Amino acid sequence: MPKRFDQARPFLTLALVGLAWLLVPVVVKTFTRASFFELTAPLSVAPSYARDLQEYWTLRLHTNSELIEAGRDLARLNASYEESVQQNLSLQAEIARLEELLRLPAYADYRSEHARVVRRDFSGWWQRLVIRKGQNYGIPVGAPVIFAGGVVGRVSEVHTYTAVVELISDPTVRLAAVVEGETQPISFQGGINTTFDPPKGVIEFVPLNVFASSTMPKKLVTSGLGGVFPPGLSLGTITKVEPSLDGLYKTGEVQLDPRLMSLTEVTVLVPRNPE
């Protein structure tokens, strides 16, 4: 065999494999892709469990006195949470009474599913998380995901043991928001965010009577009108609005919670009665 052909063999093989892949039926490709996610899922989940184990043994090294002190702190915290829970219950009852009185539509009821973040994937192309729960916990595609600081994003893919969450900083995520205390809906969309920059979003169709700046920011919350996210969840703070050239609306910039970039635990809101 000529030497020149030997040198070209790897390229030829690659071309043949590429050609073969093109000829493979779509069903096989889809199956392969799904299988790949399922097969690699343990690889993503395993480090997460290892981190949990590491944290466990770190805690085991604390002295008894430290643990007793932490236990007391925890008891105090629990007491305050108990009180907050009681207050929440009475407020919820009051809200339900007012909703009934004003005949307001009741928002979809959600079941909370807390999930551990196993991987964060931030780049200029997309901003997403992989969480350690999937079909095994009944998580559906499109479910809203929240954390203590407000909205995280929504579930875009669900696998057997994991799910992918698109963050609100991702440019493909768009939702209907309102300025806190206002009623006019605004379109919020994730911005073009690079890996290490603080996350940002953009707002469009902002009414002309909305004013905000970095010195006088306004809080942006979910409107609840879109039917995906419940109302009143924090999205970020509007730090800049400027009128568009056509004078009809304003456009602006929203500073998102920087904790989005270091989340370890999130809550998926699973609708009890999906449409």
Next chain:
Amino acid sequence: MAANDTNLADRSGSLVESHKSYQPRVIFFHFVILALLATLVAGLAYQQLFNTARHRDTERMQNQRRILVPGPRGNIYDREGRLLVGNRPRFAVVLYLDELKAEFISEARIIRRNYAEAGDKDLPTRDQFNQIARASVVQRYLDQVNQILQRHGNVDLVDLRKHFSRELLLPYTLIDDLEPADYAKLVERLPVKSPLQVYASSTRFYPYGSTLAHTLGYIGVETDIDAEDFPGDDLKTFKMKGTIGRDGLEKVFDTRLQGEAGGSIFRVSPAGYKINPPLEKRLPVQGKNLVTSIDLDLQRVAEEAIVKIAGDDMVGSVVALDVRTGEVLVMASKPDYDLTHFTPRPSHDTIADIEARQAWSNRTISSAYPPGSTFKILTSIAAMRAGAIDPDTPIIDCEGTLRKNNRTYYCYNGRGHHGEVLLADAIADSCDIYFYQAGWLTDAEVVAAEARRFHLDQKTGIELPHETGRMVIPDKAYKERVRGEKWYPGDTANMAIGQGDVLVTPLLMACFTASVARNEVITQPTLIHHDNAPTQHTESIGLTAKQRAALLAGMEGCITHGTAAKTLALPEFHIPGVRFGGKTGTAQVPGKKNVAWFICFAPLENPEIAVAVAIEGDTPNEEYGGGRYAAPIGATILRKYFDKRNHPPAFSTPIKPE
């Protein structure tokens, strides 16, 4: 063997063509081919070197398309910066058909296959297959929207076909004028990169409905928008619908209010589908704003007063002017129409209703009425300037009737006898007989000339369309020309009290009142506000101090003890600390509806505001007194004006003229 070789040599020798290097016939063809080649090369050179521009243009025309988007119109504000007409966003869910080329082709293939499998022999044409495929794909996208919004809707096939063939590059509207909740649902649930998108445009927004409807005017649809300085005039252009002013300020200031159209130029595929990104793009820019001289508070008070005092269905108009600058503070005309019914366009029912109520007309400028007794101010001025009357000398003893030239003249305002009244009381009590006599003493020609001096026979030139030119200041020549009759003393008497052929508009009477208040002859009205508008100065009326004092005393007397006193004595019309002058009028139009008039200005010492009110009676031949129907409306406006002046708002909205 040797023999054979010889034979072969012979044969081959016979077979070899004799060839000469020089063949004249071949050379000829060389020249022919060369000539042809030279022609081709020359043609190519001509096309490539000299015709380049034409080919480039042809290629550009074939491959590029231009889309023009109108700019939103400018806003209209009142003098204090309150929005009278603005723009509100209008959301629609649209489908970008030009992004669906692959789906259309695939769908057409499926439909064709289904027909083939069904064995249908009556196959549609290729064009029909494509239309069915397009309708099917668009319906599929509409179903997505239907599902999100919980509604049912089908694609309008005719509309879709028309849009596809004529406006492929423009978004196809599936649902227009979305409610905020629907808009929010679609924003949240439609994928960011879907060919289905929420599209925002603008439509006119009227925060005060019918207030100032005639003055503001309305807009219509303009299909031929233009983008100045935007390249590609020669390209095939798709234009979104724009607007054009059809009436009122919207019409007169259309050029100013029109936004600057934006646009984009796209390269397109041979089938006409758009190729992103655009080669050129310019955002539309909002038109310039307009700050009017209208005072919204006074305007609303005036419109409410017409309804409250005169009645729901009464026909009437009110004009109030800033005496110093001529700026129009109020321009109210009833009946009117609700401008909110004009967006996006008025329905047939709306138009029928407006026509049934005869509400199209802005009566402040388009209706000419006899001014009635308000004209006596003009007669007084003419008589005093001509030296025909002296304010301190009675000219006649009013006994309720006057017999002259075999005709009896009545004093329609007499409650018995006015007696030997002086000018001031004659004005206050509106004594007709005094003014008949004043007219005769002055002469009709002099009175008519005085009226013309005040431009009562001319259009004011205010910035509004449809100002009538039917004003009449009659004289001998007019009567001869129009009726072919002689001028009689009775005509003079009629003219002296604002009856007969005299016709003026409410706006003209407001200008006349402002002029009298300034002691000048002309007031040029304007609807445009300027922060530091100069005080108007024209020719002085030319009265002596004594004559002017008598005139003003008469006008004040009208309010304090004259024809308007009874109504204006009511507490709701009392204006604390302000002296003002006025004159009532009741114009009788034989066989027609009467008109109640009131003109006034205030304060008497240093006038700021002048008002003219004209209310048409709703029953023919029934008397509608100016003192009863029109004076309260004028007083209400004055009261509000001075209330605002004495209690200014804590802060005012900044006015944005640009």
